[in-house]
Amino acid sequence: METSTQPMYFEKLSDDKDTRSGFGAALTELGKQNPNVVALCADLTGSLKMNAFAKEFPDRFFQVGIAEANMMGVAAGLTIGGKIPFTGTFANFSTGRVYDQIRQSIAYSGKNVKICASHAGLTLGEDGATHQILEDIGMMKMLPHMTVINPCDYNQTYAATMAITEWDGPVYLRFGRPKVANFTPADQKFEIGKALMMKEGSDVTIFATGHLVWKAIAAIKELEAKGINAELINIHTIKPLNVEAVIESVKKTKCAVTAEEHQRNGGLGDSIAQALGMHYPAPIEMVAVDDKFGESGKPEQLLAKYGLDTPDIVQAVERVIARK
Amino acid sequence: MPTTSTQSSILEERQKLSKVMPDIYELERLASQTRRDIVRMVHAVQSGHPGGSLGCTEFFLALYHQIMKPDAKNFTMDGNGEDVFFLSNGHISPIWYSTLARYGYFEVSELNTFRKLDSRLQGHPATEEGLPGIRVASGSLGQGLSVALGAALSKKLNNDHHIVYSLHGDGELQEGQIWEAAMFGAAHKVDNIIATIDVNGRQIDGDTKDVMDLGDLSAKWKSFGWDVMEMDGSSFESIISTLTEAKENHLGKGVPVVVLMKTEMGEGVDFMMGSHAWHGIAPNDQQLEAALAQLEETLGDY
Numbered sequence: 001m002e003t004s005t006q007p008m009y010f011e012k013l014s015d016d017k018d019t020r021s022g023f024g025a026a027l028t029e030l031g032k033q034n035p036n037v038v039a040l041c042a043d044l045t046g047s048l049k050m051n052a053f054a055k056e057f058p059d060r061f062f063q064v065g066i067a068e069a070n071m072m073g074v075a076a077g078l079t080i081g082g083k084i085p086f087t088g089t090f091a092n093f094s095t096g097r098v099y100d101q102i103r104q105s106i107a108y109s110g111k112n113v114k115i116c117a118s119h120a121g122l123t124l125g126e127d128g129a130t131h132q133i134l135e136d137i138g139m140m141k142m143l144p145h146m147t148v149i150n151p152c153d154y155n156q157t158y159a160a161t162m163a164i165t166e167w168d169g170p171v172y173l174r175f176g177r178p179k180v181a182n183f184t185p186a187d188q189k190f191e192i193g194k195a196l197m198m199k200e201g202s203d204v205t206i207f208a209t210g211h212l213v214w215k216a217i218a219a220i221k222e223l224e225a226k227g228i229n230a231e232l233i234n235i236h237t238i239k240p241l242n243v244e245a246v247i248e249s250v251k252k253t254k255c256a257v258t259a260e261e262h263q264r265n266g267g268l269g270d271s272i273a274q275a276l277g278m279h280y281p282a283p284i285e286m287v288a289v290d291d292k293f294g295e296s297g298k299p300e301q302l303l304a305k306y307g308l309d310t311p312d313i314v315q316a317v318e319r320v321i322a323r324k
Numbered sequence: 325m326p327t328t329s330t331q332s333s334i335l336e337e338r339q340k341l342s343k344v345m346p347d348i349y350e351l352e353r354l355a356s357q358t359r360r361d362i363v364r365m366v367h368a369v370q371s372g373h374p375g376g377s378l379g380c381t382e383f384f385l386a387l388y389h390q391i392m393k394p395d396a397k398n399f400t401m402d403g404n405g406e407d408v409f410f411l412s413n414g415h416i417s418p419i420w421y422s423t424l425a426r427y428g429y430f431e432v433s434e435l436n437t438f439r440k441l442d443s444r445l446q447g448h449p450a451t452e453e454g455l456p457g458i459r460v461a462s463g464s465l466g467q468g469l470s471v472a473l474g475a476a477l478s479k480k481l482n483n484d485h486h487i488v489y490s491l492h493g494d495g496e497l498q499e500g501q502i503w504e505a506a507m508f509g510a511a512h513k514v515d516n517i518i519a520t521i522d523v524n525g526r527q528i529d530g531d532t533k534d535v536m537d538l539g540d541l542s543a544k545w546k547s548f549g550w551d552v553m554e555m556d557g558s559s560f561e562s563i564i565s566t567l568t569e570a571k572e573n574h575l576g577k578g579v580p581v582v583v584l585m586k587t588e589m590g591e592g593v594d595f596m597m598g599s600h601a602w603h604g605i606a607p608n609d610q611q612l613e614a615a616l617a618q619l620e621e622t623l624g625d626y
Contacts, residue, residue, distance in 0.1 A: 070470045070504035077474020
């Protein structure tokens with residue numbers, strides 16, 4: 001399977017925007033387009049940018065209070081009769097807090113629930129480690145039937161939100177809190193399960209997801225100055241992983257770097273390493289959190305301290321090329 | 325000999341009666357056969373949960389045959405245009421499977437596959453294998469009320485004026501999610517649901533009052549904003565009249581309905597009654613024989 005070949009841009013297309021606002025805007029549009037779309041929120045309507053949907057479609061919006069376990073069950077029940085429920089809360093409360101509810105009532109039961117999770121990762125910032133979940137991708141990708149998507153910017157989050165509505169089955173959609181670069185086209189076609197080629201290259205493949213895609217773009221520019229021609233692939237769908245695209249790229253570049261705002265254990269890097277190990281063994285380096293909890297701080301400070309910044313990607317590329 | 329007009333008025337009277345008091349004799353015969361199914365299924369694989377299954381036999385049969393009367397031959401996951409049921413305490417799967425099979429959802433002979441490899445009759449109810457009649461997996465306790473409330477809201481959004489029923493164990497009420505759901509049901513005025521609690525007072529480790537006292541269940545549910553009713557789970561008359569009354573006079577008033585159903589774990593098999601011992605163990609060959617001796621084979625074993 002080849003990667004998508006849409007024209008991508010390495011420049012900002014707007015002021016910086018938060019990915020959660022891309023979700024909120026798409027949800028409101030979905031409310032207009034699809035009468036079966038319903039939304040549930042656990043007392044974080046403003047944070048999830050679900051206010052507009054709640055105001056425009058009050059009959060299809062369910063405030064569940066601070067009771068996430070019940071929210072997952074009610075969402076599962078709403079699918080019976082044909083509704084397409086979107087649940088909204090922080091990533092921490094969308095996964096770890098309600099893992100058994102998701103496992104039994106949604107994933108094992110094959111329910112068409114869209115679990116929409118904001119404030120994922122370190123870039124939640126000052127609230128600290130209690131809220132900075134770095135294990136959610138791992139938990140969700142382990143569940144059979146679950147699709148796991150982590151878009152990289154506002155436009156891609158908007159497109160992903162629209163796309164998962166048409167996808168029959170449970171989806172975990174992960175996005176974040178801070179305003180970040182918005183650089184993918186507003187009119188992009190979001191193809192679930194398809195790796196997105198951002199830039200072709202020959203020396204190394206960088207597989208990045210979420211907020212780290214923009215960091216990888218910055219890294220590519222620095223690497224070019226060092227004479228390294230890196231390929232960049234945006235893995236917005238961590239599961240199902242586009243294994244063919246991963247193998248095809250690494251057959252060309254012979255090594256890989258992964259970049260994500262997540263624990264190394266259980267994240268995108270694990271999935272890429274598994275694919276390479278099974279089909280095309282090659283050196284791999286992972287830019288991810290090294291088995292630690294986060295802490296309070298500003299998003300950029302945290303990315304730097306925990307080794308998820310542009311220089312970390314540059315160094316990982318240099319290390320992996322040396323291992324070829 | 326009564327006159328023709330008297331005959332027709334007697335028939336009308338019977339018809340009226342049969343709406344609330346159907347042929348209990350036939351249900352009793354079905355109950356005896358169903359209890360045989362339960363102990364035989366559990367015995368065959370030496371695992372499963374006979375106690376609660378036996379205790380809820382009358383409830384399941386009354387619900388399917390007299391209250392919901394769903395279309396077994398045209399099962400759909402969405403359940404649009406008919407009443408739907410959710411079993412939250414999934415471990416009493418034997419009674420549900422026997423009820424579904426003998427109601428016509430699948431061949432009675434399939435009961436023979438319970439808990440065996442490649443079966444649709446999983447240890448706990450599941451949708452994965454496509455068994456008709458089941459709309460969500462259950463077994464991990466405390467989740468079914470939330471799901472049932474969601475399905476009830478879905479019916480409201482679809483202008484489907486049918487009812488959602490659910491069953492929960494009393495021990496299961498120790499799960500916090502139940503009370504999240506209870507708050508939600510009242511706050512959102514989900515008045516097209518009848519949740520029943522199997523109040524047998526037992527759980528795996530002992531009596532509920534010793535393991536984790538549930539306190540005054542009626543007061544708890546009332547304070548959570550539910551319309552609380554009570555019934556005798558060993559009596560078809562009590563179940564049918566209570567659920568009929570709930571359906572006709574308690575729903576649609578902006579308040580969800582819960583029925584506290586008093587039952588006896590192990591009901592119908594004397595040595596399985598009176599304690600929590602038979603919650604989740606299977607009878608051996610001699611015990612099976614002793615149990616079956618108390619349960620007439622009315623409709624033929626599977």
